[in-house]
Amino acid sequence: MLGYIAALPLLYVFVYLPISNSYFGTSPRPQGQHVAILNSSLIADDVPLSCPHHSYNTHILSQEPLIVYIENFLSSDESKHLIEISQDKFAPSTVSTGAETSIQKDIRHSEVALIDRDDVVRCIEHRARDFQGWRPDIHIERLRTQRYGEGGHYVHHYDWSGASREADRVSTFMVYVDAQCEGGGTEFPRLPMPDTRKGRWCDFLECEEENDDAEEAKKTKMGITFKPIKGNAVYWENMRPDGRGYEETWHAGLPVKLGSKIGLNIWSWGPSRRR
Numbered sequence: 001m002l003g004y005i006a007a008l009p010l011l012y013v014f015v016y017l018p019i020s021n022s023y024f025g026t027s028p029r030p031q032g033q034h035v036a037i038l039n040s041s042l043i044a045d046d047v048p049l050s051c052p053h054h055s056y057n058t059h060i061l062s063q064e065p066l067i068v069y070i071e072n073f074l075s076s077d078e079s080k081h082l083i084e085i086s087q088d089k090f091a092p093s094t095v096s097t098g099a100e101t102s103i104q105k106d107i108r109h110s111e112v113a114l115i116d117r118d119d120v121v122r123c124i125e126h127r128a129r130d131f132q133g134w135r136p137d138i139h140i141e142r143l144r145t146q147r148y149g150e151g152g153h154y155v156h157h158y159d160w161s162g163a164s165r166e167a168d169r170v171s172t173f174m175v176y177v178d179a180q181c182e183g184g185g186t187e188f189p190r191l192p193m194p195d196t197r198k199g200r201w202c203d204f205l206e207c208e209e210e211n212d213d214a215e216e217a218k219k220t221k222m223g224i225t226f227k228p229i230k231g232n233a234v235y236w237e238n239m240r241p242d243g244r245g246y247e248e249t250w251h252a253g254l255p256v257k258l259g260s261k262i263g264l265n266i267w268s269w270g271p272s273r274r275r
């Protein structure tokens with residue numbers, strides 16, 4: 001059972017084709033190399049772009065699957081800009097089962113804006129590709145902001161689709177662009193709580209009160225919730241090396257109880273290793 005995923009770009013034009021010499025002229029390429037054919041919802045390699053210096057802090061939550069918390073992924077000017085360019089584009093979010101795409105507010109209650117690729121946005125795309133080591137085999141899906149009002153939420157789901165043998169969403173950046181809200185955390189019920197005595201996890205995760213019972217405190221607790229903190233991001237890898245999705249990445253956008261939250265989805269597509 002795949003469950004619901006955020007509406008997918010048109011897959012049929014994003015097919016990883018084995019490169020053949022006849023298609024690409026005479027220069028021979030090694031067998032097994034692949035190339036993506038892109039449509040307007042996936043971003044092709046770009047002309048070089050000069051981006052202002054930007055720095056962020058990283059905190060590794062897990063190595064397998066790789067999950068990294070990124071402080072200051074966006075500057076406050078970038079967040080402001082993303083909010084501005086999204087305003088007149090927000091439309092009700094959809095969910096997709098693979099075959100069908102529909103609005104289902106019991107599953108996903110929010111609005112999404114497919115944003116234009118101006119220079120600020122392209123520098124954010126560059127940052128996301130740079131973070132992933134400029135992997136030549138991945139392509140970023142057109143960026144979308146997502147706005148949740150009171151009661152807005154997204155039930156537990158995977159970001160990977162499993163729908164195509166050729167390509168999948170190999171990684172996710174969940175970026176908090178605005179977070180003037182109560183509630184609205186991003187919950188991963190299948191991830192264990194890290195040792196909160198090490199690192200600054202309670203700055204970023206919902207933490208329980210200190211437990212005086214030493215035995216109780218030692219037990220590993222399952223389930224973590226990232227607080228929505230403006231400018232910060234959670235990065236995770238969706239796919240195992242064998243091509244299956246990581247079940248640990250099952251996650252939800254918890255209901256916003258008060259106020260509103262704006263997220264930014266950065267999804268990278270890469271060749272599927274499924275057989």
Ligand SMILES: O=C(O)CCC(=O)C(=O)O
Binds near residue numbers: 006174251
């Ligand atoms: O808003 C969140 O916290 C999660 C959003 C999400 O999982 C998604 O858009 O795929």
Ligand SMILES: [Fe+2]
Binds near residue numbers: 157158159251
């Ligand atoms: Fe998600």
